[in-house]
Amino acid sequence: MTDLQISATGGTAGRFALSRTGLLFAALGAAGLALPLVQFKPNRIVLGDALWLPGALPFGWLAAALIACALFAALPQRLSHGLRLALAVAGLVITLASLGLAAKGLMPEGNRMARVAPAAGFWLLFLAFALMAADALARMRPGLKTRWAVLAGGILLVGLALGSGLLDQTSVMVEYAARADLFGRSLRQHLLLAFGSLGMALVVGLPLGILAFQVPALRRAVLSVLNLLQTIPSLALFGIMIPLFGWVAANIPGAAQLGVAGIGIFPALMALFFYSLLPVVSNTLVGLTSVAPEVRDAAFGLGMTRGQVLARVQLPLALPVVLAAVRIVLVQNIGLAVIAGLIGGGGFGTFVFQGLNQTAMDLILLGALPTIFLALIAGIALDLSVEALSRRGRSAP
Amino acid sequence: MIRIENLTRIYDRTPVVNDVSLTVGAGQIAALVGTSGSGKTTLLRMINRLVEPTSGRIWIGETDAATIAPHLLRRRIGYAIQGHGLFPHRTVGQNIATVPRLLGWSAPEIAARVEELLHLFQLDPAQFRDRMPHELSGGQQQRVGVARALAARPEVLLMDEPFGALDPVIRARAQGDLREIQRRLGTTLVIVTHDMEEAVTLGDRIAVMDKGRLLQYGPPAEILTRPATDFVQALIGTGERPFRLLSLTRVADIREDGTCDGPAVSPESSLRDALAACLWHGRDCLPVEGGGIVTLTALRARAEGARAEAMATAGEGAQSKAPQTGGAAQ
Ligand SMILES: Nc1ncnc2c1ncn2[C@@H]1O[C@H](COP(=O)(O)OP(=O)(O)OP(=O)(O)O)[C@@H](O)[C@H]1O
Ligand SMILES: [Mg+2]
Numbered sequence: 001m002t003d004l005q006i007s008a009t010g011g012t013a014g015r016f017a018l019s020r021t022g023l024l025f026a027a028l029g030a031a032g033l034a035l036p037l038v039q040f041k042p043n044r045i046v047l048g049d050a051l052w053l054p055g056a057l058p059f060g061w062l063a064a065a066l067i068a069c070a071l072f073a074a075l076p077q078r079l080s081h082g083l084r085l086a087l088a089v090a091g092l093v094i095t096l097a098s099l100g101l102a103a104k105g106l107m108p109e110g111n112r113m114a115r116v117a118p119a120a121g122f123w124l125l126f127l128a129f130a131l132m133a134a135d136a137l138a139r140m141r142p143g144l145k146t147r148w149a150v151l152a153g154g155i156l157l158v159g160l161a162l163g164s165g166l167l168d169q170t171s172v173m174v175e176y177a178a179r180a181d182l183f184g185r186s187l188r189q190h191l192l193l194a195f196g197s198l199g200m201a202l203v204v205g206l207p208l209g210i211l212a213f214q215v216p217a218l219r220r221a222v223l224s225v226l227n228l229l230q231t232i233p234s235l236a237l238f239g240i241m242i243p244l245f246g247w248v249a250a251n252i253p254g255a256a257q258l259g260v261a262g263i264g265i266f267p268a269l270m271a272l273f274f275y276s277l278l279p280v281v282s283n284t285l286v287g288l289t290s291v292a293p294e295v296r297d298a299a300f301g302l303g304m305t306r307g308q309v310l311a312r313v314q315l316p317l318a319l320p321v322v323l324a325a326v327r328i329v330l331v332q333n334i335g336l337a338v339i340a341g342l343i344g345g346g347g348f349g350t351f352v353f354q355g356l357n358q359t360a361m362d363l364i365l366l367g368a369l370p371t372i373f374l375a376l377i378a379g380i381a382l383d384l385s386v387e388a389l390s391r392r393g394r395s396a397p
Numbered sequence: 398m399i400r401i402e403n404l405t406r407i408y409d410r411t412p413v414v415n416d417v418s419l420t421v422g423a424g425q426i427a428a429l430v431g432t433s434g435s436g437k438t439t440l441l442r443m444i445n446r447l448v449e450p451t452s453g454r455i456w457i458g459e460t461d462a463a464t465i466a467p468h469l470l471r472r473r474i475g476y477a478i479q480g481h482g483l484f485p486h487r488t489v490g491q492n493i494a495t496v497p498r499l500l501g502w503s504a505p506e507i508a509a510r511v512e513e514l515l516h517l518f519q520l521d522p523a524q525f526r527d528r529m530p531h532e533l534s535g536g537q538q539q540r541v542g543v544a545r546a547l548a549a550r551p552e553v554l555l556m557d558e559p560f561g562a563l564d565p566v567i568r569a570r571a572q573g574d575l576r577e578i579q580r581r582l583g584t585t586l587v588i589v590t591h592d593m594e595e596a597v598t599l600g601d602r603i604a605v606m607d608k609g610r611l612l613q614y615g616p617p618a619e620i621l622t623r624p625a626t627d628f629v630q631a632l633i634g635t636g637e638r639p640f641r642l643l644s645l646t647r648v649a650d651i652r653e654d655g656t657c658d659g660p661a662v663s664p665e666s667s668l669r670d671a672l673a674a675c676l677w678h679g680r681d682c683l684p685v686e687g688g689g690i691v692t693l694t695a696l697r698a699r700a701e702g703a704r705a706e707a708m709a710t711a712g713e714g715a716q717s718k719a720p721q722t723g724g725a726a727q
Contacts, residue, residue, distance in 0.1 A: 298482030301447055302495050302545070303472030316486050 017077040022084075025132045029071040029091075032124030033064055038102050043113040044171070044360050050119060056102040063098045067091060067125065074132060081140045088133035095125045096161055103169035117171035117362055144388055151380050158373070171362040172369065175351075179366075182350070187370065189265060189346030193337040194374075197269055198329050201276030206322070208277075209284025210310065219285065226278040237274065238339050241267030268345030272336055276329040283325035287318025320390040327382035334375040338367065398423045399444060399553060399585060404453035406439050414440045415609035416453075421602070423552075426579060426586045427614075428600030430593060430632065436609040437589045441555050444587065445474045457553055472496055475546035475554035475584070479561055481538045483530040489515075489541050490526040496549040514544040517578060536567045543575070547582070554579075556588040560595065572598055593633060597621070597641050605629050617645055622706045642703040643668035643696065651699060652689040657682040662691060672696050 037056050041048030053067075054060040070091040074084050103116035137150060167173050176183055212219045232240070246262025248255050259266055291314050299309040341349020348367040355363030399421040406414040414436040421427040429437045442448040444455055446467040455462040462470055483492050490511045497507045515522040518540040530538055539559060546554055559575075560568045576599060579586050590596055596603045597617045604614045605628075613625040621642050624630040633641065648671050649664035661684045662671050671691050674683055682692040 292482075292485075294478055294480050294482040295484060297447070298476070298478055298542075299484070300468075301445060301471060301476035301478060301482075303468045303470075303499055304495075305468045308499070313484060313486075 018075050019077040019079070021135050022075045022077070022079075022132075025128045025135075026071040026075060028124055028128035028131070029067065032121045032126075032128060033067065035121035035124060036119045037098060037121040037125075038106070039115075039117045039119045040106050041115045041117060041171075044115045044175075044362055045358070048115075048117075051102065051106070053098060053102075053121065057098060057105050058101075060098070060102075063094055066094050070094070071128070081136045085133055085136040085140070088129045088136060091129035092126070092133065095122065095129060097166060098122075099170055100166035100168075103167070103171075107169045115171040115174060115362060116169060144384060144391075147380075147384055151377070151384070155377065172365045175360075175362045175366045179351075183366070186346060186348050186350050186367075189340075190334070190337050190348050190371070190374070193265065193268055193272060193340055193345065193347050194330060194333040194378075197272030197276055197333050197337075198326065200269070200273045201280045201329060202326070204273075205277050205280030206284055209281040210288070210315075212281065212285050213288040223278075223282060223285075226281055229274050230278045234271075234275070234336055234339055235342075237271045238268065238343055241271050242343055245270065263344045265340070265345045268337070268340035268343060268347075272333045272340075275336065276333060279325040279328045279332075280322070283321050283328075284318065287321030288314050290321065291317045320386050323382065323386045323389060327379060327386065330382060331375050331379045334371060334378060338371055341367070398456075398458055399427075399587065400456040401440075401444070402454045402456075404440065404443060404455065405451050406436075406443060406448060407451045412451075412609050414443065414450075417606075417609075417611045419604055419611060419614050421585055421587060423585055424580075424583045425601040426576075426588065426599055428596035428603045429587065429589045429606060430591070430596045430603060431606035432632075433591070435606040437606055438557055440606070441557055441587060441589050444553075444555055445471045445476055447471075447476075472499055472549065473551055473553070475549075475551040477543045477546040477554070477556045477559050479558045481530075481542035483538055483542060483545070485530055488527050488529060489520070489533070490522075492530065492541060493545045493548050495545055496551075500549055502549075510548060514548060518544050518574070520544075536563055536571070539563060539571065547578075547584070550582070552585060554584045554586045556586065558589055558591065561591070568595075575599070593637075593641070594644075597644060605632060618642070618703075621645075622703055639700045639704070640669050640672075643672060643700060644670075646699065648685055648691050651695045652685050652691060653695065655682075655690045657684055657690050659683045661686045668696055668699060 033053060035052075036050035037053040038051050039048045040051055052060075053064045057063065070087045073079070074087045099118055099122050106116045108114055142150065161167065162173075168177070208222060212222045229237075242262045244262070245260055245267045249260045249262060250256070252260075261267070295313060295317070296309065299313045304312065337345075337347045338349035338352055340347045341351075341353045348371045351367030352364050355361065355365075355367065401417060401419050404414060404417045405412055417440060419427070429440065431437050439448055443450045444457075444462070446462060457470070457474065484495070487495075493511045493514055494507045497510055502510070511526065512522050515525060520537065520540065525533070525537070525541075530541070533541065543556070543559060546556070560571050563571060572595060578584075588595075588599060590599075600617055602615060603617055603620045605612045605620065605625075607628050613620060613629050620629065621633060621638060624633060644667040646668045647664065648662055648666055648668060651668065652664065657680070659678050659680045659682075660674070662674050663686050668691075671683065672693075675681070675691075675693050675696070681694070682690045684690055
């Protein structure tokens, strides 16, 4: 993350020094301007016509010029991080507004078949400014509270951008409008899949990890079984669940009444649960074993019982490591839950696989974008929690 | 009081502590010395049953240690381990409050006790109570570790090389403080140390261990003048012997009437310090604060008297050593 000093006239050119990351973002942005902003398609399956930013909307040249200015202004190394962040946010707003306005202007009145889809140019511009914002934020070294605020602010901004109606005519939002109900249901199912499997993994994995810690003879066996589970490719694991639970539902009395089934949300939940077990169990074990022996010794020496040592000393000290597992599992499961769509488990995977079947990119995006967004939020929120906890506890040796 | 009877601990068929018997009187300090691996820590940890004895008995006061649940026994015995072992996720105050909380003291009682101990160890409560262990210096951590061990007013305190990590200056002060606190509270103390100097300074009695056996157990003067075996002799260090002997006596004890020039020495300082001061300032005598003098002649007489005693015992041969060791070990 060091900045490169590019000096025009020997040693006295500090004012002309360019930021290395700034150059990268500018290059990305320039590529974005050079590529088409949107794709106009008479219907959702054909490829359609590419439109560049200057021609895609009424004041297109102005928008392109503003974007170029923002990229250029962020080049000097000595620019303050706050200003850089402001430029990045401005760039994001202009890029999004251009997309929305282009879609509004291009969509023929009353035509339900046509689509205005974001194209490579849009994605590159968006990426350039998003990276610039993240880079500037990271360099400001904000405290924990500020980072929570930034996360909340980011979520709020996305909400505003979608809620304002600005983007309503873009292809993904048109697909959304046609399926608002299904989207809501998929969101709930997706969250249920990710958080439900995590919850189950914690309920089973924490005690299992503690047990493996207390009974060293069990460790190897438990870990190798879980490792084996982890190596099964995800599609295969979901596939195995179908006949397995199908058989259970059919042959074990009462199982079907309890919701056990070969297809639907149950086998998907179980597959995700199996995937989550290893990180939870092994991190619990690692966290407990990494408690310094003299700390454990002192706890026993002062007269704590085994249970008290576990509850008051070992588990609290293992907590950051366990939370790291929660982070891994949650982010992993938010992503993997997409595959549930394949076996009728619901979630955003429903849109992704429908889209794949119909070769409708917009529909795939309708499933993929919110999945990425959820994973991002969960990852950041848990990183912040882990940091808060480790800061409170054992920062220095 | 601690009474240890024929205590043995065997690991892999090797006795690590071998048939050790000794008694530490109430309010006394016993210093356990010996080379690395001689079984000091194992012996100490058998007293609070962190290690279960293979055979033998331990009495804490009138209680047979084997008859109560280990965790209840340990709440009665303070334990300060090497490298302090503070809980890194708890504040200084919470660390000190550990045993009182286990014993179910009321919150105000605990708060008052924490305050009292922080004062005792010269840590300003307002400044230190809510700090985390990693925000303390090594010496402060060590003091908190000892304060935590003393929190529930245990009759018995076990310490395993508590001053190992400290620099010589702080270490000398910590030893002085410990001695004073121990006297004030009347705690019975067993302290493990590598350092003969520390054992001589602190111990009412010194127990010398080698390969799991207790070689000699007696007051410092006896260990210094009548070492039971060559090993004990080597441990003391022949060259250091006269100085160690002198360090056992205070200037006040050999003060004479008279006057002389030079910087005054404190009556509480040791003869060793007085000798050093005489040599350094090139004088045959020095004034003592509060009146009187200490002379080089008197210092030499002291050292010689001790030497004569040592030679006499050595001449008597082996027959005196056996009863002496056995007698001291009771
Ligand atoms: N749990 C154990 N299992 C096997 N051997 C042990 C165990 N604990 C201690 N020992 C052995 O017992 C011997 C005495 O160990 P101990 O820790 O009591 O020595 P020490 O006198 O305290 O040494 P140091 O001064 O280095 O701390 C050593 O040889 C050690 O290897
Ligand atoms: Mg030891």
